[in-house]
Amino acid sequence: MAEQVTMNQDGTAAIESDGVRRRDFINIAAVSFAGVGGATVLIPLITQMAPSKDVLAQASTEVDVSAVEPGQAIKTVWRKQPMFIRNLTPAEIDAANKVDVGSLRDPQTLAERTLEGKTNWLVTLGVCTHLGCVPLGAAQGEVKGEFGGYFCPCHGSHYDTAARIRKGPAPTNLVVPEYEFLSDTVIKIG
Amino acid sequence: MSFSWAKHYEPKSDLTKWLDQRLPLPRLVYGAIGGGYPVPRNLNYFWNFGVLAGVALVMQIVTGIIMAMHYAPNALVAFDSTEHIMRDVNWGWMLRYAHANGASFFFIVVYIHIFRGLYFSSYKAPREMIWLLGLVIFLLMMATAFMGYVLPWGQMSFWGAKVITGLFGAIPLVGEPIQTWLLGGFAPDNAALNRFFSLHYLLPFVTAGVIILHIWALHIPGSSNPTGVEVKSESDTVPFHPYYTAKDGFGLGVFLILFCSVLFFAPNFLGHADNYIPANPLSTPAHIVPEWYFWPFYAILRAFTFDFFIVPAKLLGVLAMFASILLLFFLPWLDRSPVRSGNYRPLFKIFFGILVADVLLLGYLGGAPAEEPYVMLSQLGSAYYFAHFLIILPIISKIEKPKPLPYSITESVLGKDSSGMAGGPVLQPAE
Ligand code: HEM
Ligand code: FES
Numbered sequence: 001m002a003e004q005v006t007m008n009q010d011g012t013a014a015i016e017s018d019g020v021r022r023r024d025f026i027n028i029a030a031v032s033f034a035g036v037g038g039a040t041v042l043i044p045l046i047t048q049m050a051p052s053k054d055v056l057a058q059a060s061t062e063v064d065v066s067a068v069e070p071g072q073a074i075k076t077v078w079r080k081q082p083m084f085i086r087n088l089t090p091a092e093i094d095a096a097n098k099v100d101v102g103s104l105r106d107p108q109t110l111a112e113r114t115l116e117g118k119t120n121w122l123v124t125l126g127v128c129t130h131l132g133c134v135p136l137g138a139a140q141g142e143v144k145g146e147f148g149g150y151f152c153p154c155h156g157s158h159y160d161t162a163a164r165i166r167k168g169p170a171p172t173n174l175v176v177p178e179y180e181f182l183s184d185t186v187i188k189i190g
Numbered sequence: 191m192s193f194s195w196a197k198h199y200e201p202k203s204d205l206t207k208w209l210d211q212r213l214p215l216p217r218l219v220y221g222a223i224g225g226g227y228p229v230p231r232n233l234n235y236f237w238n239f240g241v242l243a244g245v246a247l248v249m250q251i252v253t254g255i256i257m258a259m260h261y262a263p264n265a266l267v268a269f270d271s272t273e274h275i276m277r278d279v280n281w282g283w284m285l286r287y288a289h290a291n292g293a294s295f296f297f298i299v300v301y302i303h304i305f306r307g308l309y310f311s312s313y314k315a316p317r318e319m320i321w322l323l324g325l326v327i328f329l330l331m332m333a334t335a336f337m338g339y340v341l342p343w344g345q346m347s348f349w350g351a352k353v354i355t356g357l358f359g360a361i362p363l364v365g366e367p368i369q370t371w372l373l374g375g376f377a378p379d380n381a382a383l384n385r386f387f388s389l390h391y392l393l394p395f396v397t398a399g400v401i402i403l404h405i406w407a408l409h410i411p412g413s414s415n416p417t418g419v420e421v422k423s424e425s426d427t428v429p430f431h432p433y434y435t436a437k438d439g440f441g442l443g444v445f446l447i448l449f450c451s452v453l454f455f456a457p458n459f460l461g462h463a464d465n466y467i468p469a470n471p472l473s474t475p476a477h478i479v480p481e482w483y484f485w486p487f488y489a490i491l492r493a494f495t496f497d498f499f500i501v502p503a504k505l506l507g508v509l510a511m512f513a514s515i516l517l518l519f520f521l522p523w524l525d526r527s528p529v530r531s532g533n534y535r536p537l538f539k540i541f542f543g544i545l546v547a548d549v550l551l552l553g554y555l556g557g558a559p560a561e562e563p564y565v566m567l568s569q570l571g572s573a574y575y576f577a578h579f580l581i582i583l584p585i586i587s588k589i590e591k592p593k594p595l596p597y598s599i600t601e602s603v604l605g606k607d608s609s610g611m612a613g614g615p616v617l618q619p620a621e
Binding site for chain 1: 503
């Protein structure tokens with residue numbers, strides 16, 4: 001489109017067909033303006049797909065864990081996702097602490113994954129970090145996998161008693177959400 | 191477009207003449223699938239499957255649009271509305287079974303169509319664009335079928351949606367936000383179901399558009415044929431109508447008999463019983479598998495159970511699965527043998543057979559539980575799949591000595607070709 005840029009010696013615009021013409025400027029300005037405008041329109045078109053306000057507004061969940069004996073676990077729901085709350089036995093705590101942390105795929109100690117003074121309460125998302133299935137092992141009678149924690153049947157991920165990934169395709173440990181103890185028996189997640 | 195001896199459309203009645211001058215649609219049809227489109231005379235039944243795929247798409251669109259009149263895309267009632275189609279809507283059971291099994295038959299037909307292309311090297315020049323567009327159609331079909339399977343909102347629907355969108359979660363850094371964005375939430379729910387329905391309705395029509403481009407690209411060089419020798423003269427071809435309309439019609443009859451046998455006598459054979467349990471976000475089915483047509487790819491996905499340097503197993507599996515399809519886009523440039531048809535390539539023929547067996551094995555493994563020995567076999571099967579395209583094909587196209595090709599299609603059919611070029615020396619491919 002733009003022809004050779006030739007300007008007259010005195011700096012006045014060259015005759016119509018050579019040089020940067022006013023029309024080139026108008027073209028570039030108009031196309032840029034339309035481009036930026038078009039790109040801006042994409043913002044609502046794309047972000048409408050993100051979680052809507054009602055989905056995000058799900059309040060935090062409070063759970064009463066007084067009935068969960070050592071060795072037991074319960075499943076609850078938080079943000080429409082399953083949660084595991086597990087009361088570890090001393091033997092399970094020992095088993096978790098004996099592991100050489102350096103040898104883990106996602107190195108974390110049990111203490112880092114629990115609250116101080118409450119190491120027996122293991123609170124995690126019940127969502128396999130591989131592709132999102134619900135691992136087995138929280139409910140009574142479900143298989144707990146080779147390491148006594150959780151087992152994901154979808155593609156065979158094994159988690160240990162600290163819900164750390166030990167074997168199988170999952171890349172990381174089960175996620176520990178933000179939570180606190182409101183009292184000795186009530187946990188608030190989120 | 192088309193060969194010089196192609197017959198031209200001649201409107202006969204006043205009405206068709208009037209129409210031809212204003213909107214030459216009959217002319218287009220005549221030249222595309224009528225007497226005005228010359229086609230190699232030696233096509234075998236493997237050349238029926240393109241038309242069958244088109245028929246399958248039409249069946250999906252018709253049954254789908256009707257079901258959409260009774261189906262409700264809302265997580266609270268989607269399952270019930272599907273059961274409503276099954277139990278209450280007049281003939282609803284038949285329409286839904288036709289749609290669900292129609293998807294399976296669509297894939298059977300398309301897989302045969304693709305392997306026809308692989309054996310007869312239909313992807314080679316000058317037909318690369320047909321092949322590439324075909325792969326685009328295949329990707330669209332997979333997306334459509336995946337989203338369709340979510341709609342009944344049964345257990346497999348829900349967990350399928352979770353696992354497949356979880357694939358995006360494997361992408362480093364941006365993966366999880368992308369997954370949340372795709373689902374419109376932290377787990378599949380109403381938002382996901384609604385957008386999947388919207389897209390499930392849309393994509394078949396996008397597919398139909400790409401099919402038009404696919405056929406347009408086909409009509410420029412015309413069909414290849416079992417010898418792989420290009421058309422040389424009029425005696426090599428017959429008009430599409432009535433010759434191939436008849437042959438395709440016969441094939442369609444056979445296809446419909448098979449389809450109806452399954453539809454009426456084993457409508458749930460290809461499905462999964464767990465999808466008759468309403469979606470439950472708190473319990474994963476013991477054995478979650480996608481529909482059978484995704485099994486080979488699912489096997490490749492699951493084959494990666496180990497990290498490789500810094501790349502985690504999860505990402506590797508996802509990359510390998512996508513690569514197994516994307517690889518096919520490069521096929522026209524990976525197979526450098528000048529001979530098209532596998533019939534004249536003794537070495538290629540053997541490895542083609544092994545590839546078919548390998549894909550069938552992967553298909554079996556993809557449906558099997560994630561245990562040994564299946565995992566190990568999936569690893570071997572996946573490795574072979576990639577080796578076939580990246581190592582074996584380029585090597586055989588170098589070392590293989592092809593059998594002599596016939597001079598022309600006519601010669602291969604009649605034993606001699608009296609058209610033009612005397613006697614016809616046997617054409618030797620450049621080595
Ligand atoms: C490329 C073509 C298509 C394919 C491969 C396809 C595939 C599928 C599959 C696999 C299902 C799940 C079947 C089941 O297990 O029940 C499904 C469901 C559904 N499809 Fe399609 N479909 C196609 C075209 C369409 C079209 C054009 C519509 C029109 C809106 C449509 C509407 C529906 C509806 C309403 C359902 C839910 C009812 C049900 O689950 O049976 N489909 N589709
Ligand atoms: S989703 Fe758990 S192992 Fe794949």
